[in-house]
Amino acid sequence: MPEVKEKKIETLSDVTVRFAGDSGDGMQLTGTQFSDTTAWVGNDLSTLPDYPAEIRAPAGTLYGVSGFQLHFSSSDVNTPGDVPDVLVAMNPAALKKNLPELRPNGTIIVNTDSFDPKNLKLANYERNPLEDDTLNGYHVHEVPITSLTKNALEDSSLSLKEVSRCKNFFALGIMYWLYNRPLEKTEEWLKIKFKNKPELAEGNIKAMKSGYNFGEITEIFTTRYKVDPANLPKGTYRNISGNEATALGFLTASVKSNLPIFLGSYPITPASDILQYLSNYKNFGVKTMQAEDEIAGITAALGAAFTGHLALTSTSGPGMALKAEAIGLAVMTELPIVIVNVQRGGPSTGLPTKTEQADLLQAFCGRNGESPVCVIAAQTPRDCFYQAIEAARIALKFMTPVILLTDGYIANGSEPWRIPDIEDLPDVHKEFRTEKEGFFPYIRDENLARPWAIPGTPGLEHRIGGLETDDITGNINYEPDNHDKMVRIRNQKIQNIANDISDLKVYGDDSGDLLVLGWGGTYGTLKDAVHLARKNGYKVSHAHLRHINPFPKNTKDVLKSYSKVLIPEINLGQLASLIKSEFLIEVEQQNLVRGLPFKTEDVLGKITELLGGNNGK
Amino acid sequence: MPEVKEKKIETLSDVTVRFAGDSGDGMQLTGTQFSDTTAWVGNDLSTLPDYPAEIRAPAGTLYGVSGFQLHFSSSDVNTPGDVPDVLVAMNPAALKKNLPELRPNGTIIVNTDSFDPKNLKLANYERNPLEDDTLNGYHVHEVPITSLTKNALEDSSLSLKEVSRCKNFFALGIMYWLYNRPLEKTEEWLKIKFKNKPELAEGNIKAMKSGYNFGEITEIFTTRYKVDPANLPKGTYRNISGNEATALGFLTASVKSNLPIFLGSYPITPASDILQYLSNYKNFGVKTMQAEDEIAGITAALGAAFTGHLALTSTSGPGMALKAEAIGLAVMTELPIVIVNVQRGGPSTGLPTKTEQADLLQAFCGRNGESPVCVIAAQTPRDCFYQAIEAARIALKFMTPVILLTDGYIANGSEPWRIPDIEDLPDVHKEFRTEKEGFFPYIRDENLARPWAIPGTPGLEHRIGGLETDDITGNINYEPDNHDKMVRIRNQKIQNIANDISDLKVYGDDSGDLLVLGWGGTYGTLKDAVHLARKNGYKVSHAHLRHINPFPKNTKDVLKSYSKVLIPEINLGQLASLIKSEFLIEVEQQNLVRGLPFKTEDVLGKITELLGGNNGK
Amino acid sequence: MANNSEVQTIKLTAKDYKSDQDVRWCPGCGDYSILAQVQRTLPDIIEKEKAKVVWVSGIGCSSRIPYYINTYGFHGIHGRAPAIATGVKVANPELDVWVATGDGDLLSIGGNHFIHTCRRNVDLKILLFNNRIYGLTKGQYSPTSEKGKITKTSPYGSVDYPFNPISLAIGSGATFVARAIDVNPKHLQEMIKRAGGHKGTAFLEIYQNCNIFNDGAFSLLTDKDTKDDNILYLEHGKPMVFGKDLDKGIKLDGTKPIIVDLTTGSFTKDDILVHDEFSAEPILAMILAHITDDPAFPTPIGVFRQIQKETYDGAIASQIDFVTEKRGKGDLKKALFGANTWEVN
Amino acid sequence: MANNSEVQTIKLTAKDYKSDQDVRWCPGCGDYSILAQVQRTLPDIIEKEKAKVVWVSGIGCSSRIPYYINTYGFHGIHGRAPAIATGVKVANPELDVWVATGDGDLLSIGGNHFIHTCRRNVDLKILLFNNRIYGLTKGQYSPTSEKGKITKTSPYGSVDYPFNPISLAIGSGATFVARAIDVNPKHLQEMIKRAGGHKGTAFLEIYQNCNIFNDGAFSLLTDKDTKDDNILYLEHGKPMVFGKDLDKGIKLDGTKPIIVDLTTGSFTKDDILVHDEFSAEPILAMILAHITDDPAFPTPIGVFRQIQKETYDGAIASQIDFVTEKRGKGDLKKALFGANTWEVN
Numbered sequence A, B: 001m002p003e004v005k006e007k008k009i010e011t012l013s014d015v016t017v018r019f020a021g022d023s024g025d026g027m028q029l030t031g032t033q034f035s036d037t038t039a040w041v042g043n044d045l046s047t048l049p050d051y052p053a054e055i056r057a058p059a060g061t062l063y064g065v066s067g068f069q070l071h072f073s074s075s076d077v078n079t080p081g082d083v084p085d086v087l088v089a090m091n092p093a094a095l096k097k098n099l100p101e102l103r104p105n106g107t108i109i110v111n112t113d114s115f116d117p118k119n120l121k122l123a124n125y126e127r128n129p130l131e132d133d134t135l136n137g138y139h140v141h142e143v144p145i146t147s148l149t150k151n152a153l154e155d156s157s158l159s160l161k162e163v164s165r166c167k168n169f170f171a172l173g174i175m176y177w178l179y180n181r182p183l184e185k186t187e188e189w190l191k192i193k194f195k196n197k198p199e200l201a202e203g204n205i206k207a208m209k210s211g212y213n214f215g216e217i218t219e220i221f222t223t224r225y226k227v228d229p230a231n232l233p234k235g236t237y238r239n240i241s242g243n244e245a246t247a248l249g250f251l252t253a254s255v256k257s258n259l260p261i262f263l264g265s266y267p268i269t270p271a272s273d274i275l276q277y278l279s280n281y282k283n284f285g286v287k288t289m290q291a292e293d294e295i296a297g298i299t300a301a302l303g304a305a306f307t308g309h310l311a312l313t314s315t316s317g318p319g320m321a322l323k324a325e326a327i328g329l330a331v332m333t334e335l336p337i338v339i340v341n342v343q344r345g346g347p348s349t350g351l352p353t354k355t356e357q358a359d360l361l362q363a364f365c366g367r368n369g370e371s372p373v374c375v376i377a378a379q380t381p382r383d384c385f386y387q388a389i390e391a392a393r394i395a396l397k398f399m400t401p402v403i404l405l406t407d408g409y410i411a412n413g414s415e416p417w418r419i420p421d422i423e424d425l426p427d428v429h430k431e432f433r434t435e436k437e438g439f440f441p442y443i444r445d446e447n448l449a450r451p452w453a454i455p456g457t458p459g460l461e462h463r464i465g466g467l468e469t470d471d472i473t474g475n476i477n478y479e480p481d482n483h484d485k486m487v488r489i490r491n492q493k494i495q496n497i498a499n500d501i502s503d504l505k506v507y508g509d510d511s512g513d514l515l516v517l518g519w520g521g522t523y524g525t526l527k528d529a530v531h532l533a534r535k536n537g538y539k540v541s542h543a544h545l546r547h548i549n550p551f552p553k554n555t556k557d558v559l560k561s562y563s564k565v566l567i568p569e570i571n572l573g574q575l576a577s578l579i580k581s582e583f584l585i586e587v588e589q590q591n592l593v594r595g596l597p598f599k600t601e602d603v604l605g606k607i608t609e610l611l612g613g614n615n616g617k
Numbered sequence C, D: 001m002a003n004n005s006e007v008q009t010i011k012l013t014a015k016d017y018k019s020d021q022d023v024r025w026c027p028g029c030g031d032y033s034i035l036a037q038v039q040r041t042l043p044d045i046i047e048k049e050k051a052k053v054v055w056v057s058g059i060g061c062s063s064r065i066p067y068y069i070n071t072y073g074f075h076g077i078h079g080r081a082p083a084i085a086t087g088v089k090v091a092n093p094e095l096d097v098w099v100a101t102g103d104g105d106l107l108s109i110g111g112n113h114f115i116h117t118c119r120r121n122v123d124l125k126i127l128l129f130n131n132r133i134y135g136l137t138k139g140q141y142s143p144t145s146e147k148g149k150i151t152k153t154s155p156y157g158s159v160d161y162p163f164n165p166i167s168l169a170i171g172s173g174a175t176f177v178a179r180a181i182d183v184n185p186k187h188l189q190e191m192i193k194r195a196g197g198h199k200g201t202a203f204l205e206i207y208q209n210c211n212i213f214n215d216g217a218f219s220l221l222t223d224k225d226t227k228d229d230n231i232l233y234l235e236h237g238k239p240m241v242f243g244k245d246l247d248k249g250i251k252l253d254g255t256k257p258i259i260v261d262l263t264t265g266s267f268t269k270d271d272i273l274v275h276d277e278f279s280a281e282p283i284l285a286m287i288l289a290h291i292t293d294d295p296a297f298p299t300p301i302g303v304f305r306q307i308q309k310e311t312y313d314g315a316i317a318s319q320i321d322f323v324t325e326k327r328g329k330g331d332l333k334k335a336l337f338g339a340n341t342w343e344v345n
C-alpha cells in the first residue's frame, strides 16, 4: 500500500463541473448523484443536462456525447455556470466536444483507457490529444478509469459488461473525494435502486469507493476543495426540474381548486415530461389523454373545461402552431384552459433538443382575428411550479385561456427547491354557477368573467360555440355593433388581469443608467450579469417579466426610470418589439439565437459595452 | 292608354343604389345586371354584395335578406358608397333591414304586394310601415311589382311560380328607366342564359320592358336621372371581383413563368371562390386539389413546390391558423409558395360572411420560432390581380413563402377593370437549377435565394426538411453558430425583398398635418375621405401599404413628413402596433371592428376631429 | 341562452328538447326531419335528466343542430367534434354525449378524430348527416360524393373516389355501426334509440337530402317506385330479403354475396343469409358495407354491427379508481416532497 | 447535400442509393435492415433513373430514412408525409414517390392523410415502420401498442385499443395492402418490390423492432422457436398452411376462419382456404387482417390484397389532357377577358 500523503484543502466559493461521456456511460446519472449529494451538504446549485439529439447514437461518436453540468456554491446560484472549471471526460469524443467550453486553466479528468485508436478516430482526433499539445494550459489528470474499475471489481460476480458499466461511479468517487463530499447519499440510493440486484448495488458502491480512495491515495491529486454550505432559507429541500415543477404546480392548483385535472396532450420534445409526470398522479383523479395529435389534445381539453375540469394541454413550438385554431375557440367560448409551450429551437422542426425564446409573438397573436389571451412565462426550474399555479388561477378566475411559456433550458435544468407549505400558496378557485335566477352564459362578473355552468347542472342548459356570441345571452349574433363590443370586451377582460397580478420587481436601484429587462429562462444569467456589473460599479438594474400579456401595471414606470433599457433574448427581439410598440421607447437588444442559454459573460459584456468601459462613470 | 307626360331629366354625378329582397328574389343577379349595363355606358363603379349567413333562410325573414349595393359615377369611384341614395325593397324584411342605412331624404321603391300580414310579421313589423310614419322624410314609390309582373306576363306559357320569379326584372326595368340606361345588354344576357328555355328569356325581358314602360308612363316618377360617362382610360373593360382577380393573377403568373399551378386548398368562406375559379382552367395545366383539410392543402402544395410547380394555397382565418406549422416548414425548406388568406371576421369561426383585417399579426408571426415570411396585401378587387402576380413573383425570386392578404369585402366586391396587356405585366420567372458543378441545395444567389433543383434532375439529388439546415450543404446541423447564422440569413432574405419593390406612394402632398396610413381593403374609403378632407382644405395625405413585410424602404421617410399619422383599421390596431414597434412613432388609431367596411364619413369624421373643426388652419 | 325550467319530475316530451332559437336550415332540408326525430327520441332514451345531455358538433349545416336542442351544447370548430366530445365524456362519464356532424366535418377534416374515437371506443353517439356535399360552404363535393361529380370545385367531375363510411368505421374498430335515412322517421327513431342505448362509440350514418346543392342524392332509396327494390332492412336473426314482395334475398357464395330470386323455386328463405348484428368479427358487417357501393345490390339500412367492449372513458375512470384504491387518495404534500429531500436548518 | 454523380448508363447497385450522411439510429435498431433492403431493392425497381425517385417522410426515427438514401428526399413535418407526397406525385406523375413513416407518424397524427391517400388511390408507396412505440420521443405508447402497455405516458397501462393498420387501410379503400418483417430480408425485399410495382396506393406494414423502447415486440414472429407456428405466409393461389411442417391450415366456416390440423386425417390440403390477392371485394383480406389480433391464429405476412383502379394523380393528368383536347390549350388573353367586356374609347 502506498504511503498516504496529507493533501492540501482549498476553499472555493463557486465551482462548475461538467461530466461528459458517451450516451451509454451514465453521465446523467452521475451528474444527478453529484447534485443530490451537493444539495444535501447545503450548497446552492443549478444543473443543466445536455442530451444528444439521437436516441442512442453509436458509441464513441461526437454526436453521441452526453453531458451534465452543475454549478454549486456557498452563495446564491442562478445559473448552471457559463464555463466549467472541471471537466470529467470519459472518452475522446467527450473531450473533443467539451474542451472548447472549459475555462482556460481548468481541470480535466480523463479516462485514458478509452483513448484507443478506434475511439480517437470516432472523435475525429488525428492524434491522441493526451500526447500532443492539445491540453497545454489545463490541469490534466489522466486516470485509467476503466481498468481501475475492473481491478476493483475483480472478485465480483458481475459480468465484464456490467463491471465496465460501473466506471462512472469510479469517476463519481474521484469527484466526491476532490470536492470533499460524503458517499452515503449515493450509497443509499444505489441500494434502493438495485434492491432486486444487490450485486449491482455493491459493484457500483465498490467502484465509487475505489474512486474515492484513488483520489486519497495516489499522487495525481495534490489538492482537494471545499465549498461551504450556502446560507439558504430554512426548510425541506428537493431538487426539481422545470417540467416536474410545472406538473406539480398544476397538481397543486387541482388540489387547491378541488377541480380534477384533464390534460390532453401529444408527446413532443421537450414537453413530453409534463404528460409523463402527470400520468403518475391517477390517485389525485388526474385524467391524462395521450391524444392522436395536438389538435385533439387541446380540443378534448376544451371539452373537459366545458365540463368543469381544470383543463390543460402541453406542447412545444410545432405543436403550439397546430393548436392555434383551437386557442381561438377557447377565446370565443371563454373557457378556462392553460396551454403550456415548452419552447425549443425553431422555426419548423428546428432544433428539437435545444432551447429558445422565439415563440413569444406566436403566443401573443398566432391566431386569426382579435384573439387575446393571457401570456405568462416562468423564469427558473422551480418558478415553473409557481407559474403553473398562477396560470391556472388566472384561467379560472377570468375564464380565459392562459399560455404558459417555459423553455427547454429550464424544463430540463434543475435546482434545489425549498418545498413550500401548501397553505402559503395562492388561492386557486372558482365556483360553478348553479343558480338559475338571472343566469345567462355570457353575463359577466366585475372582472368581465362569464359564469361557468357545467353540463349536468339542471336548468342551466345552454350552448356555446365559435361563432360570434351575443353579449349576455350567448346566442349567435352577427350584428356589427355586438361584434365590435365583444371584440373589445374580450380584450378588456385580458387587460383586467393587470389589476390582479403583482408589480414588476427590480433587482438593484430603482433608477439608473441601464435596466436589463428579460423574460423567461434567461433570468439567472441576467441576474448574475447585473450583479457582477453592479459590483463593478455600474448603475444597472434587472427586471424580469413573468406576466407578458398583460404587462404589470408599473412596467412603464420602471422602464422610464433608466436612461437605457437592454433586452437580451434568445430570439431576434420579440419582447423588444412588444415593448417598443406598447411604450414607444428605444431599447437596446442583445440577441443570440444559438439554441443555448445565454452566458453571464455575454450579458456582462453587453452591459459594459453600453455603459462604457469606465464603469459607467 | 294614359297620356304620356314629358318627364324631367336631372344630371347627377354620383349615385349609390341598393337592391334588397329575399334570398330567393334574385337580388344578386339584378344588381349584377345593373352594374354591367352601368359599366357599359361608361360610368365608373364599385359593388358590394351582402349575402345572408344562411344558405337559404326561410322566405321573408330578416336574416334571409340579400342585398347588392352599387355606387356609380361620372368620376372616379373608390368604394361601393357609404349610404344608398336609392333602395329597392322587394319585401318588408328588406325594408326593415336596410332602411337605417338609407340616406335621409333618399328614395325607396317598394314592392307593395309583399306587404301582407305574414311578411310584415316575419319582418317584425307590428304595423305596416307603408301606412304609418316610418317612411316620413323619404321619397317613397309604392309599386305593386308582383301583380304588375303577373299582368304583363298574362299571356305567357310560364307557370305562376316562374312568372313571379320575373319580378326582379320588372324592378330592374324601373331602375333602368329611372337612370336612363339601355336594356339591350341585359336582353342579350338573358337570351344567352336561357338559350335552352327561350320562354323564360322572353318572360324576363317582357317583365323588364314593362318595368321600364311603367316608369315612362305612370305618374309616380316625375324625374329621371342621368349620370354621364366617367373619364376612364381607354381600353377594354370588364367587371371583376377580388377573388376572381386573385385567381386570374395566379393564372397570369403561371403563364408568364411557364410553371403550372398547383393549388392545394380546402373550401372555406369567403375564400372558396379562388379554388372554384382555378378549377376551371384545366386547359392551362392548372392542378387543383380539394384537400381533406387545410394542412393537407398546404403540405401537398409544398410537395408540388419541391417538384417545380407554382404552388398555391388559399384559405380564410381559421384555415390560416391550421396552416401555421406548415408555413414554418416552407420557411425552413425555403420553397416558393403563396398562401392567400381572404380575411373574415374572427376570432375562431367568428363571422364567416363578414369582412375584417384582423389576421395581419397572425401573418407576421403566427408560427413557432423566428419564422419570417413576406406579407403583402391587396387593396381593391382589381388590385388582387396585381398582388397575386406580385406574390408569385417574390415567392419564386426569393424562394420564400409569401402571404397574400385580401378580405371578404374586396374578395366579393367588384369593380370595372381595364384589362391589361399581358406584355405590360411584370416578369415572373425562375430558372430551375440543372448545373451540377458547384451545386449545393443551400448555396445562395445575390438575393440570398437558394437554387431550385427539382426531382427528376439527374445529379442534383438532395434532401430537404424541417430540421435546422447547414448553411450551403443543407445537411442537418444542430451547431449553435450555424443556427444563429441561418436564423439571420432567413430574416435578411425577407428584408432583401425591400430592394425589389416599389416605394410607398402618397396621394396628396408630400408633407403636411396628417398622413392617413392604411393597408388592404380600406383603400377606397381612405382615399375618398382624404380627397374630401383635402377639398375642405385640410393638409392631409393618404398612403396605403401593399408590402407589409418588409415595408417599402421609404416608409419611414413618408411617415416622418407629417405632423400626425392616423391608421384606420378593421381590427384593434395591428398595423399600428407594427408601425409603432418598427419606427417608434406615435400614431392615432381608428378601429371599428364591425364586420363591415369603413364608411368614408367615419374616416372623414376622424380626420376632422384630429385636425380641428377649422379645416386645420 | 339558458333555459331555466325546473327539474322535471314527469317524463319529458319532444317539446322539452326544443330550444328558443329559430331553426335556420333551408326549407325542405333533410336536417329538419333528423332534428325532429332526435327531439322525439331523446325523452325515451334519457328519461328525466335533460341536464345530463350534451350535444357537440363541428361546423356545417348539420353542425348547427345543438343550437336547436335545449340541452347543453358545444358548437366546436370544423372536424373536431369527436375530440371535444371525448373530453366532455372523459371528464364526466355520467353525461350522455352526442356528436352531430356532416360528411365533410367528420370524414374530411375530421377523419382522424373519427377513426381514433372508434379505435378507443369512447362512449359517444355519432350522428353523421351524410348529404354527400358540403352544404354550408355552398356546394363543393365531399369525401362521400361519387367520383365524377360535377360541383363548383369539380367543374369537370371530381377525381376522388368516395369513402364508404361504414367500411371506414368498421376498419377503425367501431363497436356500433348503423345506417338510417332522413325521410324514414320511424326507422330513424329506432336507430337513434339503438345508438343511444349502446355503450361505446355508436356510429349512425344518416342519409340526408340537401335539396339545395345535392337534391335527390338518395332518391333511389326514398322514391316510392324504387325504394323497395333498393333498400335491404337489416334485422338481427332475420334472413336478408328485400323487394316489394320480399321476393329477393342475399346469399353467400364463399365470402361473396349474391342476389337470388325467391320466386323461381330454386331458392327458399333457408338459403338466405341471416343477419347477425352481434358477430364478434366484423366480416359480415364488411360484406354488407361493401354491397352499398355495388349498384346491383340494395342498400342495407339498420344495424350492421354491435359488440361490447370496455369504453375509453370507462377505462380511464376504472384506472383512477384502481390506483386510488391501491395507493390511497393522493397526498399533495407527499407528491411535492417526492423521493429525495434534505433539510436546511 | 447533392450527389453529383453522372447519369448512369449501367445498372445501379445498392451503393448508388447510399447517401454521404452517417446513419444515426440506435445500434441494433430494425430500421437498419429496412434501409438495407430498400437500398438493395431500388436498383431492381427503378432501373436507371435514380433522379426520378423521391422519398418523403414525416417525423420519427423511421422518418429519418430519406437522409440516408441518395435520391431526392423531403423530410416533412409530423404526420404530413402522405399529403406532401401527394403534391409531389400529382405535380410530376413520372416520379417514383415513396413514403417512409412510423406508427405514430402515419396512424396517430397522420391518420387522416393516410386514409384519404388510400381513398384517392394516389400512386404512392407507403412503408410503415411499425415498432408499436414512439421511438424518437423516447418511448410513449403508440396507436399500435397493445392495450395495457406500460410506457412513460401510461405508467398504469394504456387504456387505448390499438388500430389494426391492415384493417384500417382496407376500410379506407387501399388497393395494395401487405405486411413484412424487418429481420426477414428476402421476404421484405420481395414486398418492397411488389409495392414498388403497384400502380396506386401501396401500403406495406413492416414490423420493426425498437430495441431500446419496445424490444421484442415481434419476438414471437422472429424467434427461431416460435416463428414457424406464428407466421402464415400468404401466397396467391396457394392454400393457407403454416407450422414448421406445414401441418396446420386455415379453413373457413361461413365467414369465420378456423385452424385445422392436417395431421389427423380429417382434413386435407383441399379443405384449406386458398389465398386470392386479387379478389375485387376486400372480404378475404379483412378476414386475414383480423386474425392478426387473435392470439390463437398465426400472423399473416405477404400481400393481403391488390386491385387495380385509376390513380388520383393519373385522373388529374387525364382530366387536364381531356379538357385541353376539348377546349384547346388555355389562352390567357381570353381568360382575362372573360365573358363580358366593354370598350372605353
Ligand SMILES: Cc1ncc(C[n+]2csc(CCOP(=O)(O)OP(=O)(O)O)c2C)c(N)n1
Pocket: B266, B267, B268, B269, B294, B318, B319, B322, B349, C059, C060, C061, C062, C063, C078, C101, C102, C103, C104, C105, C106, C129, C131, C133, C134, C135, C136, C137, C142
Ligand atoms: C378550419 C375550417 N375549414 C373550413 C371551414 C369551412 N367549412 C365550414 S362547413 C364545411 C363543410 C360542410 O360540409 P359538411 O360537413 O358535409 O356539412 P353540411 O353543411 O353538408 O351539413 C366547410 C368546408 C371552416 N369553417 N373551418
Ligand SMILES: Cc1ncc(C[n+]2csc(CCOP(=O)(O)OP(=O)(O)O)c2C)c(N)n1
Pocket: A266, A267, A268, A269, A294, A318, A319, A322, A349, D059, D060, D061, D062, D063, D078, D101, D102, D103, D104, D105, D106, D129, D131, D133, D134, D135, D136, D137, D142
Ligand atoms: C407536430 C409535432 N408533434 C409532435 C412531435 C414529436 N414527435 C416526433 S416523432 C413522434 C412520434 C414518433 O413515433 P413514430 O412515428 O412511431 O416513429 P418512430 O420514432 O417510432 O420510428 C412525435 C410524437 C413533432 N415532431 N411534431
Ligand code: SF4
Pocket: B055, B056, C024, C025, C026, C028, C029, C030, C031, C061, C062, C131, C135, C136, C209, C210, C211, C212, C213
Ligand atoms: S344547404 Fe343543404 S344541407 Fe344545408 S341547410 Fe340547405 S338544404 Fe340543408
Ligand code: SF4
Pocket: A055, A056, D024, D025, D026, D028, D029, D030, D031, D061, D062, D131, D135, D136, D209, D210, D211, D212, D213
Ligand atoms: S429509439 Fe427505437 S426505433 Fe428509434 S432508432 Fe432507437 S431502436 Fe430504432
Ligand SMILES: [Mg+2]
Pocket: C060, C102, C103, C104, C129, C130, C131, C132, C133, C134, C135, C142
Ligand atoms: Mg355534407
Ligand SMILES: [Mg+2]
Pocket: D060, D102, D103, D104, D129, D130, D131, D132, D133, D134, D135, D142
Ligand atoms: Mg414507432
